[in-house]
Every structure is written in structure tokens, then in C-alpha cells.
Amino acid sequence: MHVLLLSFYFPPDLSAGSFRMEALVTALQRRLGGDATITVITTRPNRYGSFEAQAPAMEVRGGLTIHRIDLPPHQSGMRDQARAFATFAWEARRLVVRERPDAVVATTSRLMTGVLGAWAARNREAPLYLDIRDIFVDTIGDVLPRRATWLLKPLFSAVEKWVVRSATRVNLVSPGFMPYFQPRYPDRSFSVLSNGVDDAFLENRPVHQAKERLAADPVHVLYAGNLGEGQGLHHILPALAQQLGNAVRFTVVGDGGRRVQLESALAALPGHAVTLLAPVKRAELIALYNAADVLFVHLNDMPAFEKVLPSKLFEYAATGKPIWAGLAGFPAQFAQQEIENAAVFNPCDAAGAVSAFRKLRLHTCDRSAFVDKYRRTHIMNRMADEIARLGAGRPA
The missing domain is CATH 3.40.50.2000 (Glycogen Phosphorylase B;)
Structure with a gap:
């Protein structure tokens, strides 16, 4: 089985999503065994401008391959973040088309990595496992000016709908997300596998x-x-x-x-x-x-x-x-x-x-x-089981 994993952050970068995906890769390796291959497409460390960590552009560890994409310098503003993600998405598309995965996994907080995952799954004709770590449509309504919210919220609501409906299985990182997602997407299958203790x-x-x-x-x-x-x-x-x-x-x-x-x-x-x-x-x-x-x-x-x-x-x-x-x-x-x-x-x-x-x-x-x-290994083992079942159902 071959799993393609998309995450904007991955170790040695510092973020909750980075550590979560590292634990998932370890769980997938245990669950799938030595014959399985996992490809991670991520970025060079960029979470904080004040934290530097060296990481190779490509790393191979047995059946695990990690591609790290260089991003332009950026701060925390939305314009900078959008430019950084555009770079990530452009380079990731080039890498995705080389893959023939049995399952695509995308973890996302600001929704855009979910968009990339939905595109990759459709392009490669593979099932998508979507891990949602934040409700971006909700968040922009609180942090952006009212005029910008009026323009952007309908757009991102439509994007969210396309991403969620593209997924075969959706995991929510917080049980508090369920009242938002379940009424909007009653035909979707949701898991709730939270963060945990590493x-x-x-x-x-x-x-x-x-x-x-x-x-x-x-x-x-x-x-x-x-x-x-x-x-x-x-x-x-x-x-x-x-x-x-x-x-x-x-x-x-x-x-x-x-x-x-x-x-x-x-x-x-x-x-x-x-x-x-x-x-x-x-x-x-x-x-x-x-x-x-x-x-x-x-x-x-x-x-x-x-x-x-x-x-x-x-x-x-x-x-x-x-x-x-x-x-x-x-x-x-x-x-x-x-x-x-x-x-x-x-x-x-x-x-x-x-x-x-x-x-x-x-x-x-x-x-x-x-x-x-809430031990992380237990939680990620359950997620790895769900992904393995997803990939096993794909026609040869």
C-alpha cells in the first residue's frame, strides 16, 4: 500500500500539525508493515521566523520519503501566508503527479492544504482522508474586518463544501467541531480523533x-x-x-x-x-x-x-x-x-x-x-487503521 500525506508543517518544524503528522507516519509504518511506502509532501521549517532548523529537501528512510518545499520569506499576515501556500501548492502539484497512491491524507487548519489534498485525490483517483484541525470559515469571521469577511466568507464556505464532499473520510480534531460539520454535511462520515500526549x-x-x-x-x-x-x-x-x-x-x-x-x-x-x-x-x-x-x-x-x-x-x-x-x-x-x-x-x-x-x-x-x-500513540493508531481500511478498498 502507498500513502501520500500532505502537511504544510512536518518535523523539525514546530507546530501541533507537525508533531501530529510525525506520530501518524510512525503509526502508519507500524500498521502497514515493511512493504508499504509513505510519501510526505511538506515545507522546509517555516513556522516561526525566529526559529531555524535545517532539514534536507528530500529525505528517504526505508519506505518513507519526505519532500520539503522551500518557501519565500513570510510573516503572519494573510497576504504573506497566501503567497507561501501558493508556492507550496505549485511545487506540491509537480510532486503529486509522480505518485500513484492508494490513499491521500491531508491535514489542514487553514483549509488550503485540504484543497490541495482534494485535488490530489481526484487527480490520482484515490480516496481522501481529511484531518481538519480548525474551522477556517468560522475563524475568518472573527479575525478579519467585516468588509473582508462579507467578501471572503461565502467564497471559503464554497471551498470548504467542495473539500469536505471530496473526502471519503473526515476526521475532526475537536469534538466541539461536530455541531458545525454534522448538520452541514449529514451524508459525510466523521471521526473525532483529537490531539494527544506525545x-x-x-x-x-x-x-x-x-x-x-x-x-x-x-x-x-x-x-x-x-x-x-x-x-x-x-x-x-x-x-x-x-x-x-x-x-x-x-x-x-x-x-x-x-x-x-x-x-x-x-x-x-x-x-x-x-x-x-x-x-x-x-x-x-x-x-x-x-x-x-x-x-x-x-x-x-x-x-x-x-x-x-x-x-x-x-x-x-x-x-x-x-x-x-x-x-x-x-x-x-x-x-x-x-x-x-x-x-x-x-x-x-x-x-x-x-x-x-x-x-x-x-x-x-x-x-x-x-x-x-489521551496518549498520542493510541489515537494515531486508530487513525492509521482508518487510513489502511480506506486504501485497502481501492481497486488494484
Whole structure:
């Protein structure tokens, strides 16, 4: 069996989609055996301008071939992103026509890799397994100006309809997506296989500490992830730094389209206790998790983000550390119901955030049950099974 996998991000790049697809490739190799071949078409590392990682344009590891496409320099704006994807799509088309896959897999957050996957599946007359990590049509309604939304939303709704109807099987990364997709596409078959806990976050977990932490020193709070409009850190962190003063020391690790705004807002607070660091590799990130007292996650106050399930919650939960979470809707319910010692507040509500912070128990706890339930290898094994069944049904 031959699987063609399309992903805009793949290791050594840093993103939830990158790590998700790496785990899927490993699961497919286990599931399909030594005779199977997998071709990955992706990009050279480009997630963050401040993070550099070398990766060959073509890499062959037994039955796995990885093609990495060079992109022009780009930032987080939509115009730059569109130009970067156009480059990816143009080069990917040239590579796709060389393939004769039994199944095409496309993972997509901004919808466009899904478009490429739908085209590839039709062109190669193969079934499409579509992995949807975000509802792009919903998101643009929240992040773009009203005039642009009025023009673009009908267009992208039509594109989404074509992509979803082109897929033989559709997976949704969040159960919160189901109320959006199921009524719109009642004839489609959906799975819900979420993000999960990678083994990398299990190997160096801190030992469970039953004793309460003494509060003599400032509480060390860590945020690690994207600094974009979707996270809205520039709306909440300066207010928290101001209200909590020297009682809390923040470390922020990441980059993104709103980093400059965050830096500007913090610059207006003399003596603030916030340190901003560039993105780091996973091994360094895990060390930072282990050094922190509390892990912070935040999504902006927008309706689209009430359906998502941040991959960061799984990483954070695996550490056993207290989780301080600005979430609403489905992700808030998930954190409250599934994760012990997670204090949730409404996004962008600094007073509510401080109140939630006071409720945290400042020690690590045992979340073994959560880890067992959401271990990434188990989730990706199920996805690999679905893809294998899809490819096996193709006529020879």
C-alpha cells in the first residue's frame, strides 16, 4: 500500500500539525508493515521566523520519503501566508503527479492544504482522508474586518463544501467541531480523533508532589506557544503582570503575529516581571515545563475559539503541573471535566484570571488516567487503521 500525506508543517518544524503528522507516519509504518511506502509532501521549517532548523529537501528512510518545499520569506499576515501556500501548492502539484497512491491524507487548519489534498485525490483517483484541525470559515469571521469577511466568507464556505464532499473520510480534531460539520454535511462520515500526549512529554515528567508548595518566592508561570491573534496574549498578560506584580514571574516562549503588540504593551509597564523568549526545541521546552510552577494557556475572546481543543492542553496536562487557562465553550468544559487542578477563567478577563489563579493548588498532581486516555500513540493508531481500511478498498 502507498500513502501520500500532505502537511504544510512536518518535523523539525514546530507546530501541533507537525508533531501530529510525525506520530501518524510512525503509526502508519507500524500498521502497514515493511512493504508499504509513505510519501510526505511538506515545507522546509517555516513556522516561526525566529526559529531555524535545517532539514534536507528530500529525505528517504526505508519506505518513507519526505519532500520539503522551500518557501519565500513570510510573516503572519494573510497576504504573506497566501503567497507561501501558493508556492507550496505549485511545487506540491509537480510532486503529486509522480505518485500513484492508494490513499491521500491531508491535514489542514487553514483549509488550503485540504484543497490541495482534494485535488490530489481526484487527480490520482484515490480516496481522501481529511484531518481538519480548525474551522477556517468560522475563524475568518472573527479575525478579519467585516468588509473582508462579507467578501471572503461565502467564497471559503464554497471551498470548504467542495473539500469536505471530496473526502471519503473526515476526521475532526475537536469534538466541539461536530455541531458545525454534522448538520452541514449529514451524508459525510466523521471521526473525532483529537490531539494527544506525545511520548516525549512522558519520559521526563516531574515526580508527583503531594505537599503544598511554599509561597516564599514568586510563582513561576510559563506560557509556551504561538503569539497570534488567536491566543490574544497581548490582551491579557500585561494586565495580569500589572495586577499580580512581583508575586508572579512570567516566562513566555514563542513567536507570532502579535508578539510586537505584546512587547509594546509590556514596555509601558516599568519593572514588569515578564520574560519573552524565542521558540525552542522540544527537549528545551520540556525542561522549561519542569522548571515552572504553573502553566498558562489562553485563547482570544472570539466565538470560533469556543469549539477548538488546544493541543497545548495535552502537553501541559502530561506534566502534572497546575494549569491556568483562559478558555470558553468546549475547551473550557474539557479542561474543567478532564484535567485535575486546572483553573479556568473567561478569555481576556484579568480580574477573573486572578481569581482563578488563587484557586490553584501549587503542586504537581498525578494525571495518569488522563495520559492513558489521551496518549498520542493510541489515537494515531486508530487513525492509521482508518487510513489502511480506506486504501485497502481501492481497486488494484
